[in-house]
Amino acid sequence: MSEMRELYQEVIIDHHKRPRNFGKLEGANRHSEGYNPLCGDRVTVYLRVEADIIQDVSFDGSGCAICTASASVMTEVLKGKTLADVESLFGKFHDLVTGPPDEPAVTEGLGKLAVFHGVREFPVRVKCATLPWHTLQAALHQSDEQVSTE
């Protein structure tokens, strides 16, 4: 059971059950939709970006616990961040969840996102955690195409 708790941290279960910033964002000036055909996760990320700063962000869609919690925590940490901050965070988050399972995870500078450190032990679930971030990237770069993890 403890191994399962490494992945399904209480924080993750909580965000899965009560996702934050959930729903369409009024006044959004960018959005993008992401899809993971493996498990059917769907996420749409809405952004209000002004002067290269994320003023507001929300998401909707349906997915597994890892995907939903990842999207929910992501929206919490993004508000007020500059686009450069976002790039840096995504890089760190990506390293966190895709790093070798036998090496300790580096959680410095990740804040709340550190709860996803257990994902690296479950390679088939990495895409669930990164889908909201890839969708965010697409929204920031204003790509109208649907993002797919495949």
Next chain:
Amino acid sequence: MSSAQRGTASRSAAPLDATAIRGDFPALADRPYGKSLVYLDSAASAQRPRAVIDALVRHYETVAANVHRGVYQASVRATEAYEGARETVRAFLGAAEAREIVFVRGTTEGINLVAQSWGRANVRSGDEIIVTQLEHHSNIVPWQLLCEQTGARLRVAPIDQAGDVIVDAYRDLFGPRTRLAAIAHVSNAIGTVNPVAEMVAIAHERGVPVLVDGAQAVAHMEVDVRALGADFYVFSGHKVYGPTGIGALYARSDLLEVMPPYQGGGDMIASVTFEKTTYNEIPHRFEAGTPHIAGAVGLAAAIGYVRALGFPAISAHEDHLLAHLVASLAATSRVRLIGMPRRRVSVVSFMIDGVHPHDVGTILDREGIAIRAGHHCSQPLMQFYDVPATSRASLAVYSSREDIDRLVAGVEKVKEVFA
């Protein structure tokens, strides 16, 4: 002596000895995360008994020449083994003649062959092809491609909430432009056994041929294509304990005789000049290139294994376990079964309230339990039940009560994590 051989002596009387049968399947000795493996994903791919693995090894060690080519002994032996396997498949399906059996890569290729060969020759703009709401994508998409190419359209026979085809509605779909019905024998997602003989009879009354997707049927029940009346019947070797990459298409000889070639190449021709090529006779006309000879040999060994156990004993064993599986899951709180068809084999789909099937699959995996979590290549069926995906457990000859009890205990663990 394998348990299959033991089964020969007492074909329909004695129940299967699941422990002995499990011993026939080396892969089931795997210990994921240090736990004994509970393999409940045979609907995706069954494991192979030692008899099949031995047949493959023996083939590559002793024969391993091409078929229908050389005059030397090894090639003759390869041809005999390959054509012998065709005869084994013929007998397995109850077909009249071995030349009605075309070796293909699997069910998907078999359906594509019929769609592109028979379909392109017989389907015109405005014609209609009937499928059911239960179909696997491989019995939908090849027909959609054909429809795009010809201007024909797909009609879909509805199901009820239980997951049974509404036969009256299916009958009402037939019209003057109906050219083919393509139906699953058994649903891969929820296990429904369709009343195929009745559905074929309805089509035949109107002169419409029927393709039956037998991928989920052949491992669990005696199939007799002539008793069913099927005009085309397709299955995959790896779902009946055989190798991957081999399967068979049965097609009535009068249909096959006039079907144009599907792929061009060696073995499918009688003679070739740059002016004109004449094609080989059936079934070779539909087997361009060097076939999967070892696969056919392995498939014949798998069929031999299944027939030695005997379908009366297999059905008794699997039906008993299926009843236990359905009852156990139905009695578990927060669990909802998807579909409750009148007649079902092997497959049960379920949801755990508040937990995505993918999370269910991950947690069960760490308990050593392999189930399928996803849309099962049946997205239209998922849309019907308004779920993104399901968790699916499927049974085989080596399944046991302990497997099911471990699954139910695993479901409790999932509920604990997601309390």
